[in-house]
Amino acid sequence: MLTLYQFPFSHFCEKACWALDLKQQPYRVVNLLPALHLLWSRRMASASSLPILRDGAYIVQDSSAIIDFLDLRWPQLGLTPTEPALAGQAREWERWLGEEIGVPLRLWFYSHVLRQRQYAMAFLLRGASRGQGLVFQALFGLIRHAMFYKMQINPHSAAAALPQLERALDTLEAALHGRDYLVGNAFSRADLTAAALLWPMLPWNGDEAAMRDCLPDAVGQWRQGLVQRPLYGWLQRTYHLHRPASCIQP
Numbered sequence: 001m002l003t004l005y006q007f008p009f010s011h012f013c014e015k016a017c018w019a020l021d022l023k024q025q026p027y028r029v030v031n032l033l034p035a036l037h038l039l040w041s042r043r044m045a046s047a048s049s050l051p052i053l054r055d056g057a058y059i060v061q062d063s064s065a066i067i068d069f070l071d072l073r074w075p076q077l078g079l080t081p082t083e084p085a086l087a088g089q090a091r092e093w094e095r096w097l098g099e100e101i102g103v104p105l106r107l108w109f110y111s112h113v114l115r116q117r118q119y120a121m122a123f124l125l126r127g128a129s130r131g132q133g134l135v136f137q138a139l140f141g142l143i144r145h146a147m148f149y150k151m152q153i154n155p156h157s158a159a160a161a162l163p164q165l166e167r168a169l170d171t172l173e174a175a176l177h178g179r180d181y182l183v184g185n186a187f188s189r190a191d192l193t194a195a196a197l198l199w200p201m202l203p204w205n206g207d208e209a210a211m212r213d214c215l216p217d218a219v220g221q222w223r224q225g226l227v228q229r230p231l232y233g234w235l236q237r238t239y240h241l242h243r244p245a246s247c248i249q250p
Contacts, residue, residue: 001026001027001028002020002025002026002027002028002053002054002055003027003028003029003030003053003054004016004017004020004027004028004029004030004051004052004053004054005030005032005037005040005041005044005050005051005052005053005054006029006030006031006032006050006051006052007031007032007033007034007037007050007051008031008126008127008128009123009124009126009127009200010050010051011102011105011106011196011197011198011199011200012050012051012063012098012102012196012197013050013051013063014196014199015063015067015192015193015196015197016051016053016063016066016067017029017051018192018195018196018243018244019063019066019067019070019079019189019192020053020066020070021243021244021245022077022079022192022242022244023070023073023074023077024077025074031127031128031129031132032050033124033125033128033132033135033136033143034124034143034146034147035139035142035143035146035147036132036135036136036139036143037050040052041061044059044061045059045061046061047061049061049062051063051066053066053069055069055073063193064091064094064095064098064189067079067080067189067192068080079187079188079189079192080188080189081183081184081186081188083184086183086184086188089182089183089190090182090183090188090189090190091189093182093183093190093193093194094189094190094193096168097168097172097190097193097194097197098193098197100164100165100167100168100171101165101168101169101172101194101197101198102193102197104161104162104164104165104168105161105165105197105198105200106151107151107152107153107157107158107161108158108161108162108165109200109219110147110148110151110153111153111157111158111161112216112218112219113215113216113219114144114147114148114153115216116216117140119214119215119216120140120144121136121137121140122214123214124136126204162222169226169229169231172194172231173229173230173231176230176231176234177230180234180237182194187238187241187242191238191242192242194238195235195238195239195242195243198231198235199239201223201226201232201235202235202236202239
């Protein structure tokens with residue numbers, strides 16, 4: 001059986017999880033926590049990042065590579081357009097979205113969340129077992145330091161991330177104006193990537209009030225602006241139409 005090793009709070013892991021769910025193949029999920037995940041990832045793959053997909057002895061690391069692998073295994077449910085030109089466009093959108101939305105959103109979000117223990121716990125322990133939670137809380141100071149180092153979070157990078165993210169959202173919103181899909185007339189890996197990378201801004205478990213209570217003021221205020229954008233309506237519709245039950249939610 002396929003096994004997905006993931007962070008249960010990561011938007012890049014949500015991307016891989018969504019692709020797996022669309023393929024309608026049985027798989028199991030192993031939820032890991034930052035820093036502690038190194039005990040697993042370094043034994044399986046060349047880099048330390050998640051998600052990682054195991055298919056028997058075969059290991060696939062990185063959400064884009066996982067989609068490639070799944071499309072090769074189950075092409076009848078493909079996320080990559082069959083027409084070469086459209087496939088190239090979808091891959092280019094996927095790359096751009098990761099660099100211009102996925103990375104800066106993660107950096108800016110964690111620059112706020114990790115500084116306040118109660119918010120960090122609310123987000124990072126989603127889907128964690130009781131034992132993982134106890135270990136994580138005991139080691140939180142060390143884990144937070146490791147996450148700041150790994151993601152290169154500092155005052156300068158955090159300040160630069162938000163304008164980069166805003167520009168990217170403007171570009172994405174303009175590309176979707178009057179359209180349902182980024183490439184052609186069908187849902188593809190481009191749309192999946194765009195929606196998954198904005199997934200942390202959707203209400204957790206559908207509970208808007210509970211989510212507001214779990215976000216630092218700066219993040220909550222920024223999110224309220226996002227909710228007013230046409231792009232947020234597209235995000236909601238895309239999840240409603242194309243997302244099976246998520247393997248991320250606890």
